[in-house]
Amino acid sequence: MTTDRIRAFLSQRCHEGPCHVVDLEVVRDNFVTYRRSLPDSQIYYAVKANPAPEVLNALAELGASFDCASVQEVEMVLAIGVDAARISYGNTIKKERDIARAYQLGVRLFAVDAIEEVAKVSRAAPGSRIFCRILSNGEGAEWPLSRKFGCDEDMAISVLEYARDSGLVPWGISFHVGSQQTNPEAWDGALASAAAIFREMRERGVELGMVNLGGGFPARYLRNVPDADAYGAAIRNALLKNFGNRIPETIIEPGRGMVGNAGTIRAEVVLVSRKSEDDDLRWVYLDIGKFGGLAETMDEAIRYPIRTARDGEATEPFIIAGPTCDSADVLYEKTPMELPISITVGDEVLIECTGAYTTTYSSHGFNGFPPLETYVI
Numbered sequence: 613m614t615t616d617r618i619r620a621f622l623s624q625r626c627h628e629g630p631c632h633v634v635d636l637e638v639v640r641d642n643f644v645t646y647r648r649s650l651p652d653s654q655i656y657y658a659v660k661a662n663p664a665p666e667v668l669n670a671l672a673e674l675g676a677s678f679d680c681a682s683v684q685e686v687e688m689v690l691a692i693g694v695d696a697a698r699i700s701y702g703n704t705i706k707k708e709r710d711i712a713r714a715y716q717l718g719v720r721l722f723a724v725d726a727i728e729e730v731a732k733v734s735r736a737a738p739g740s741r742i743f744c745r746i747l748s749n750g751e752g753a754e755w756p757l758s759r760k761f762g763c764d765e766d767m768a769i770s771v772l773e774y775a776r777d778s779g780l781v782p783w784g785i786s787f788h789v790g791s792q793q794t795n796p797e798a799w800d801g802a803l804a805s806a807a808a809i810f811r812e813m814r815e816r817g818v819e820l821g822m823v824n825l826g827g828g829f830p831a832r833y834l835r836n837v838p839d840a841d842a843y844g845a846a847i848r849n850a851l852l853k854n855f856g857n858r859i860p861e862t863i864i865e866p867g868r869g870m871v872g873n874a875g876t877i878r879a880e881v882v883l884v885s886r887k888s889e890d891d892d893l894r895w896v897y898l899d900i901g902k903f904g905g906l907a908e909t910m911d912e913a914i915r916y917p918i919r920t921a922r923d924g925e926a927t928e929p930f931i932i933a934g935p936t937c938d939s940a941d942v943l944y945e946k947t948p949m950e951l952p953i954s955i956t957v958g959d960e961v962l963i964e965c966t967g968a969y970t971t972t973y974s975s976h977g978f979n980g981f982p983p984l985e986t987y988v989i
């Protein structure tokens with residue numbers, strides 16, 4: 613939904629090219645909602661979703677901690693005055709010199725999913741806490757995370773033992789159930805694995821203290837999704853079921869759910885056309901596409917709501933594409949999108965729920981188009 617504040621801003625500013633506006637009031641509301649729905653979990657905002665300093669600052673003021681994936685993200689968070697104790701270096705793939713740099717900056721919490729990575733952390737960040745990421749199948753997620761991150765249960769046990777033997781503090785388990793996870797029950801399976809690892813480690817003399825529940829909390833795009841309370845309740849039940857009276861400290865790392873619904877992109881229709889006289893479907897070309905920030909339309913995974921001033925009129929399906937000369941720059945073709953039949957060149961459209969995973973994906977001058985112009989209000 614485009615808030616009144618965003619509408620007012622757009623009517624006064626942004627007259628050339630696509631323009632992205634994030635409403636901090638929505639971000640703050642989201643934070644408060646997560647804190648209420650999961651009161652026992654520390655909130656580590658996943659910086660990559662939207663690293664705008666205003667967003668980081670608003671969340672820091674509310675007491676958020678931060679999940680960073682690079683030294684640069686660590687520096688962005690430190691730059692707004694957050695203590696390094698509130699930062700987790702959550703990427704399992706790090707150069708040793710970046711680990712060393714983060715350690716120098718005060719970071720003491722690192723993610724790993726391989727013995728080789730533990731070895732780097734033990735050399736570059738001695739004595740730090742580590743958590744081991746385990747695989748998750750990503751079922752139920754609209755943007756699943758594949759097998760790139762995490763290891764299986766047995767390997768996690770080896771990783772944690774190796775961490776202890778290397779002088780690190782084996783602190784817990786993490787997983788990510790897949791981004792835009794529409795099933796609140798999706799945490800149960802991963803929590804069963806986490807609990808099994810906790811038990812096994814206890815047998816081996818290591819008392820783990822933390823489960824990092826990852827991100828995955830959805831934004832409402834075209835389809836309705838369960839609310840934060842439904843996720844809170846399902847996660848609490850899964851923790852009780854798997855850990856009983858020994859529920860560990862927990863962390864959540866919302867990215868999309870924290871900022872997705874806070875942003876809107878104002879774009880413009882550049883061309884409406886057909887490929888032949890008897891073509892059933894017309895194409896709508898916008899002045900923004902995959903390379904302007906809408907990269908998550910890859911495989912048509914994320915379907916953004918597109919609003920026009922003609923909403924309410926009769927609609928038909930259109931193929932939607934971006935303005936660049938790359939043929940991959942098509943947003944919705946397998947499943948075309950309903951738009952008003954009368955949509956025409958020069959129409960303004962609002963692409964909603966674009967607060968997450970857009971600004972940083974916009975290319976630097978592909979075809980000469982500037983990066984997405986973005987404002988935080």
Ligand SMILES: *Cc1c(COP(=O)(O)O)cnc(C)c1O
Pocket residue numbers: 658660661679702703788790791792826827828829865866867868869
């Ligand atoms: C990207 C990421 C997140 C955020 O995921 P969302 O689905 O956007 O909430 C959380 N944790 C880690 C480790 C990530 O890489």
